[in-house]
Amino acid sequence: MGDMIRVEGLYHSYSHNEDYSVRDVSFSVAEGEIFGFLGPSGAGKSTTQNIITGLLPMQKGKVEVAGHDMRKPSLKLYNEIGVSFEQPNLYAKMTAVENLAFFASLFDVPCRGPMELIRMVGLESSAKKKCGEFSKGMRQRINFARSMINDPKLWFLDEPTSGLDPAIAADIKDIIKKRNQEGVTVFLTTHSMSIADDLCDRVAFIVDGEIKLIDSPKELKLRFGKSFVDVEYVLDGQIRRQSLSTEDEEDKRALKDIIDHCQIRRMHTEEATLEQIFIKVTGKELIGDETAAEHTA
Numbered sequence: 001m002g003d004m005i006r007v008e009g010l011y012h013s014y015s016h017n018e019d020y021s022v023r024d025v026s027f028s029v030a031e032g033e034i035f036g037f038l039g040p041s042g043a044g045k046s047t048t049q050n051i052i053t054g055l056l057p058m059q060k061g062k063v064e065v066a067g068h069d070m071r072k073p074s075l076k077l078y079n080e081i082g083v084s085f086e087q088p089n090l091y092a093k094m095t096a097v098e099n100l101a102f103f104a105s106l107f108d109v110p111c112r113g114p115m116e117l118i119r120m121v122g123l124e125s126s127a128k129k130k131c132g133e134f135s136k137g138m139r140q141r142i143n144f145a146r147s148m149i150n151d152p153k154l155w156f157l158d159e160p161t162s163g164l165d166p167a168i169a170a171d172i173k174d175i176i177k178k179r180n181q182e183g184v185t186v187f188l189t190t191h192s193m194s195i196a197d198d199l200c201d202r203v204a205f206i207v208d209g210e211i212k213l214i215d216s217p218k219e220l221k222l223r224f225g226k227s228f229v230d231v232e233y234v235l236d237g238q239i240r241r242q243s244l245s246t247e248d249e250e251d252k253r254a255l256k257d258i259i260d261h262c263q264i265r266r267m268h269t270e271e272a273t274l275e276q277i278f279i280k281v282t283g284k285e286l287i288g289d290e291t292a293a294e295h296t297a
Contacts, residue, residue, distance in 0.1 A: 003064075004154050004185040005029035005052060010061035012047055021047045023209045025061070034176070034186040036200035038193065040284055044209040045189045046086070046158065052187070053083055053156055066154050079109045082152030086159040086189075088143035092132030096123060096142050099131055100149055107150045117145035120175060122168065137164050144172060148179070155179065158189045173198055193275035203274070207282045217274055224280055225272030229255055233262040 010025040022044045029035040037045050050056040052065055054073040063070040068077045090099050100114035118127045121141040131139060144160055157176070161169035176199055180186055190196055196203050197217050204214045215223070227246045232239065242258070244251040246269070258264070278284070 002031055003028045004031045004033075004066055005035075005187060006062075006064045007048075007052070008062040010048065010051065010063060012051060012056065012059050016059075021209050022051075025206070025209070025211055027204055027211060027214055029185060029187060031185055032180070032183055033201045034180050034188060034199050036196040036203035037187065037189045037206060038191065038196050038203050038278065039206040040191055043206045045191075045206060047209075048206070049156060049158060049187070049189050053081065054078075079107055079150060080152060081154045081156065082147040082150060083156040084144045084147035084158060084160055086162065088136075088139040090131045090139055090142060090146070093130060095128050095130055096134075097127050099142065100146055103146050104149050109150055111149050112151055114149075117148055118142070120148075121145045122171060137168065140164065141168065141172075144175075152184065154185045154187070156187045156189070159192070160188070160190075161195055162190075162192065169195075193273060193278060197274045205278055205282055207284050212282050220274065220277050221271050224277045227269055227271050229267060229269050231255065231258060231264065232266040233258050233264050235262050239265065 006028045008026050010022055011020050012022040013020050025044070025048060027035075037048065039045050047056065051058060052063060052070065054070060054077070058071045065073075066077060066080050068074050091102070094102065096118055097114045100117060104111035104114070115124070115127060118124055121144060123138060123141055123145075126134070126138065131142060134142070140163070144157075147155065147157070160176070161172050164172065173195065176186060176188075180199075186199075188196065188200060200217060202214060202216050203220070205212045213220075228243050229246060230241070230243050232241045234240070242254070244255045246252065246255075272280075
């Protein structure tokens with residue numbers, strides 16, 4: 001398998017000077033991979049995605065997408081990719097079915113049926129309602145369905161679960177997993193570490209327009225995340241609780257002493273979250289995680 005995306009030395013300035021929104025960004029995405037592009041708002045995530053998908057012109061660097069040079073993107077490329085934007089782009093006076101049928105008419109390849117996709121995102125009962133009457137979450141789900149209309153082999157997803165009801169968000173994640181198992185390569189842009197941890201084979205941390213690190217969530221936890229043991233035990237007739245590091249020698253001795261001399265009520269290990277590691281690596285906090293978002297489904 002080759003690379004579906006290859007980015008080398010990418011720079012972009014909206015003011016066309018040295019005030020770069022994206023600075024010397026380089027990475028590749030392998031065919032069949034779910035690649036997470038993670039960072040807080042304003043980090044350069046959307047700018048990079050817009051260049052990769054041809055919405056922003058190339059300024060400096062090299063970008064290849066599905067074998068196409070993005071300095072002169074071919075129209076054929078747009079038959080091969082799907083894009084779900086964070087802000088839904090639908091026609092308010094058209095129904096959900098009409099929207100999807102219209103977008104299908106723009107492609108030069110066979111497309112999936114609108115009702116099939118509408119059922120997939122759980123909006124069959126609203127298929128013939130105008131999108132202007134939809135809630136934000138419903139529009140987002142139709143927008144997500146629209147990105148699958150041409151059965152893309154490369155799928156760009158920008159904050160696909162942000163603000164959705166947890167049950168709907170879980171359904172969206174299941175669809176992403178299933179499509180990936182069918183061979184679709186996914187480029188996922190998000191500030192939500194939970195969705196990245198659930199889905200991604202590898203993640204890139206981007207802050208202030210620069211990539212700080214690229215690795216798998218598992219390897220990041222091994223490299224940067226300290227494991228802890230939460231233990232609840234009885235000592236002198238009282239219930240006590242402690243969280244002890246499995247790496248600190250003093251904590252390890254204390255844990256052994258508890259196991260040897262106390263009655264254990266409960267004990268389990270926990271590892272650092274991807275968000276904790278992001279903060280440790282970049283020094284930046286992520287704002288507006290999906291768990292704190294208002295549910296709009």
